[in-house]
Amino acid sequence: MRALLWLASIIAASLLAFMLGGYATDVYRKMLVWIALALSYNFLFGVAGQIAFSQFAFAGVGAYGVVILAHKLGLPFGVALAGAIALCSLLAFIVAVPSTRLEGFYLALATLAFAQLFLVVVNEGGDLTGGTGGIAGYRLPDVFGYTLRGPWYTVVLVLLVALTLHILLRLERSSFGRACRAIKDNPAVAAAMGIDVRRTKVITFTLTSTLAGLAGAAYAYVDNVINPPVFGLDNIFLLLFMIIVGGMGRPAGAMLGAVLLYLAPFVLEPIVGHAYLVLFGVLVVLAILFQPKGLIGLIDRLVDRLGPEQRA
Amino acid sequence: MTTAPLIKVEGLTKRFGGLVAVEDLSFDVESGEILALIGPNGAGKTTTFNLIAGVLVPSAGHIALDGQRIDGMPVHRIAGLGMMRTFQHNMPFAGMSLTANVLIGSHRKLRASVLDILAGRSFVRDEETQARQRAGELIDFVGLNAYRGADVTTLSFGEGRLLEIARALAGSPRVILLDEPAAGLTTAEISRLSAMIRRIAADGVSVLLVEHDMHFLLPLAHRVVVLNFGRKIAEGGSRDIVRDPAVKEAYLGEAAGALREGAPDA
Amino acid sequence: MDDFLELTVSAMASGCIYGLMALAYLIVLRPTSIINFAIGEWSATGAFVGVGMLSTLAWPRFEGPYILAIVAVVVVLGLLGWAVERLTVRPLIRRGAAVTSPILALLGVLVIFRESLTLIYGADPLPSPPPFGFKRIEIGAFAGASQQFFIIAVTLSLFALVWLFFERTVWGRAFEAVALNRRAAALMGINLGRVTALAFAGGAAVAGLAGLLMSPMTSAHYMMGLPLAIQGFTALVIGGVGRVEGALLGGLILAFVEQLGARYLPIPSGLTLAFPFALLILFLLLRPTGLIAPREAR
Ligand SMILES: Nc1ncnc2c1ncn2[C@@H]1O[C@H](COP(=O)(O)OP(=O)(O)OP(=O)(O)O)[C@@H](O)[C@H]1O
Ligand SMILES: [Mg+2]
Numbered sequence: 001m002r003a004l005l006w007l008a009s010i011i012a013a014s015l016l017a018f019m020l021g022g023y024a025t026d027v028y029r030k031m032l033v034w035i036a037l038a039l040s041y042n043f044l045f046g047v048a049g050q051i052a053f054s055q056f057a058f059a060g061v062g063a064y065g066v067v068i069l070a071h072k073l074g075l076p077f078g079v080a081l082a083g084a085i086a087l088c089s090l091l092a093f094i095v096a097v098p099s100t101r102l103e104g105f106y107l108a109l110a111t112l113a114f115a116q117l118f119l120v121v122v123n124e125g126g127d128l129t130g131g132t133g134g135i136a137g138y139r140l141p142d143v144f145g146y147t148l149r150g151p152w153y154t155v156v157l158v159l160l161v162a163l164t165l166h167i168l169l170r171l172e173r174s175s176f177g178r179a180c181r182a183i184k185d186n187p188a189v190a191a192a193m194g195i196d197v198r199r200t201k202v203i204t205f206t207l208t209s210t211l212a213g214l215a216g217a218a219y220a221y222v223d224n225v226i227n228p229p230v231f232g233l234d235n236i237f238l239l240l241f242m243i244i245v246g247g248m249g250r251p252a253g254a255m256l257g258a259v260l261l262y263l264a265p266f267v268l269e270p271i272v273g274h275a276y277l278v279l280f281g282v283l284v285v286l287a288i289l290f291q292p293k294g295l296i297g298l299i300d301r302l303v304d305r306l307g308p309e310q311r312a
Numbered sequence: 313m314t315t316a317p318l319i320k321v322e323g324l325t326k327r328f329g330g331l332v333a334v335e336d337l338s339f340d341v342e343s344g345e346i347l348a349l350i351g352p353n354g355a356g357k358t359t360t361f362n363l364i365a366g367v368l369v370p371s372a373g374h375i376a377l378d379g380q381r382i383d384g385m386p387v388h389r390i391a392g393l394g395m396m397r398t399f400q401h402n403m404p405f406a407g408m409s410l411t412a413n414v415l416i417g418s419h420r421k422l423r424a425s426v427l428d429i430l431a432g433r434s435f436v437r438d439e440e441t442q443a444r445q446r447a448g449e450l451i452d453f454v455g456l457n458a459y460r461g462a463d464v465t466t467l468s469f470g471e472g473r474l475l476e477i478a479r480a481l482a483g484s485p486r487v488i489l490l491d492e493p494a495a496g497l498t499t500a501e502i503s504r505l506s507a508m509i510r511r512i513a514a515d516g517v518s519v520l521l522v523e524h525d526m527h528f529l530l531p532l533a534h535r536v537v538v539l540n541f542g543r544k545i546a547e548g549g550s551r552d553i554v555r556d557p558a559v560k561e562a563y564l565g566e567a568a569g570a571l572r573e574g575a576p577d578a
Numbered sequence: 579m580d581d582f583l584e585l586t587v588s589a590m591a592s593g594c595i596y597g598l599m600a601l602a603y604l605i606v607l608r609p610t611s612i613i614n615f616a617i618g619e620w621s622a623t624g625a626f627v628g629v630g631m632l633s634t635l636a637w638p639r640f641e642g643p644y645i646l647a648i649v650a651v652v653v654v655l656g657l658l659g660w661a662v663e664r665l666t667v668r669p670l671i672r673r674g675a676a677v678t679s680p681i682l683a684l685l686g687v688l689v690i691f692r693e694s695l696t697l698i699y700g701a702d703p704l705p706s707p708p709p710f711g712f713k714r715i716e717i718g719a720f721a722g723a724s725q726q727f728f729i730i731a732v733t734l735s736l737f738a739l740v741w742l743f744f745e746r747t748v749w750g751r752a753f754e755a756v757a758l759n760r761r762a763a764a765l766m767g768i769n770l771g772r773v774t775a776l777a778f779a780g781g782a783a784v785a786g787l788a789g790l791l792m793s794p795m796t797s798a799h800y801m802m803g804l805p806l807a808i809q810g811f812t813a814l815v816i817g818g819v820g821r822v823e824g825a826l827l828g829g830l831i832l833a834f835v836e837q838l839g840a841r842y843l844p845i846p847s848g849l850t851l852a853f854p855f856a857l858l859i860l861f862l863l864l865r866p867t868g869l870i871a872p873r874e875a876r
Contacts, residue, residue, distance in 0.1 A: 049676070051678060099862060101866070102862070103611075104677070104678070105611075105613040106815075108681075109811055109815060110859060110862050113808075113862075114855070114859065116808060117852055117856065120848065120849065120852040124849050124852075167430060170429060171429060174436065175422050175443075176424075178415060179416070185406055185407050186403060188387075189399070189405070191386070191391070192365060192387055192397055193391060193416050193420070193479070194391035194392045194420030195388055195419050196386075207426070233804065237688075240682070240685065241686070244686075274693060274696060275693065277692075277693040278690055278694055281689035281693065282690060285666055285686040285690070288683040289670070289683065292679070
């Protein structure tokens, strides 16, 4: 039954790819990448309570990694992809080990430093990274003999979201997810219950950063161009806001937040210009103050209220 | 049946700057024994618990669990060896249901790694089902079955005390540390709690108990260690303790009355 | 050698700015455990408020009323910091929310401030006049722009004042008591809400002042906050999050490493931008408590 539901959702989301065209396709594809990133970030920050600013840097490592390995160094695509993902895991592990040893906000600082360091390296990488201009003019090679172009690449992105969601739901509903929530709530008590707090944090950080890398690698072939600003701090704030507004710790909330906040500027910018960013800021403050469970919490309450009447 | 004690505390000392909270404290606890730690406010009882549980590192002395030194070990490893505890102040995981709270207690027994979980191994699900079943039994055992799915923040203080116990028991402890479990409970709840603790000990679990309520404690404890200003001033059966002049001196006034009244057939 | 002495003055001046930013973090962080990333935007706001004040006054002669600009920055930013605490932080603390909640709310505040600055002042940099013009000054062997000496003088006086506040006044002791143990401090009768409000007002005022002092070099610009925010917490981690003097020390070390490295290391200038981050990561790895350890709880 559940498998059918997954299949139906994947097919529906894929069909949409064939119905859209032109600009709408581009918007839809980027939205899918945002959803994938929001899902993994939601686990890290919403479920496990780690405030990190490195999600886009790891997406960048994945994107630059795969493009450089495949198109600059000429490795076979499968090897390049595996290499980029492995690099993400390794770097994430290296960042996580020292920073989870310290009080909570050190992770924010360490990951912010890492994110900025990544930008400097990319900007100064010369020919290898393309500097401030980035890299363009490459194409996704055939994968196992398949040419994935046009709507078919959008289907790849749909599968990326499905895979990310599947992995994270499985984790969240397991004892591991429970341990993460316990640590978020009270690490000292969690430790007294036999949970290895640091180990759990390091695993969570490494895993979600690796998923970010995967999303980044997928993003690299959306426009077949990558450049540094995409992986900068502005986007990480937006990602954070998506989750706060949508509902921290809830995959459905993260997805909802990603869709709304990604699409909102298309509606708002023509009307209020850049002021929509102020609006986002206000929305975040209001959400934290008055609706900490986010939009998904509101929807839950609404459903609760409607539920009994329908049943009656 | 004189095996080695399950817990052995020797020369335990803890200093906070100039303050000596626990000084040269030694005692043993056998399997299945209920040992009470009593003393006036600030005597160092909670500090002793924190030292045993690994939250604090001793300034001197050592602690062994089943012959293995545990002082200086990280908290989660000590818990992993079967030392579970409750807290003097209720410490539920606020964002979770009652059942999930109790399940957290079972964590030390679960073997599923992240990879096992991601691979969807069948033993992961079996383990989880077992843990859930046991959590359900424990919730019944402490009498909270009406609140299974409830948000723990809606529990009363007394119900919160019971949750602490259920959560600690979920780890199938060899030693359980109970810090003032009876505080805030009604008389009826207290007598149920006594029966509960007797059953826990009867299963071979060592119970270390800190409590101010002597009516509850004295009939229950197999042995009592009395602390005052961090030092052990007396140790023995409940009956001997209440007659001890040093203890009487430490518990002046009202508390001394309670001490006398609470003693079994004194 | 002259070259080195000139570099010393310039590094001292930058280090003072970083030190002020670190101090702004510290004043908020110590009693509340809240790392307030909005502080960078508050320094940008300080720069705009100061420049705004100057341009409505005796532009283009600045010597006289500069003190008014300083007062305006301290007052306006103090009020803004206080208001932000009242509106966003206090309700969360009162509700008993986890410490991450105010940190996140302050990220929202960060974006509100930054985007409001572009709405109010536009996206173009606003030139900021130095109080003593663009004169060069020589003191003994040391030479530099007048603004650099001004920055050093103001920063050192401010650090002296803040140090005296923490060491010598009842309020300063209250701060320290709250930092060591909130519950115990509350039991001692210290008003936690008031300490928190004062911390935000003070932190904002210090950040604003740093922005004003910095602005003649960079112009007042809505993008000036982020680098300052990052340099500030790098200085904070280097110096140690516990003590006022650590903030200044951390700022100076960071600035000297940056400038000496840029000057004497044979690497492309773009890569020198990586120094603060590399330094920060190095400290987090090797000496997370910073150079000057905080006081132990007694
Ligand atoms: N972390 C700490 N830092 C400094 N002093 C502490 C600390 N923990 C406990 N103390 C002090 O150590 C002494 C013993 O405290 P402890 O909490 O162990 O007492 P207790 O016997 O549990 O008292 P109560 O019956 O009130 O719970 C007290 O004077 C207390 O103030
Ligand atoms: Mg106690």
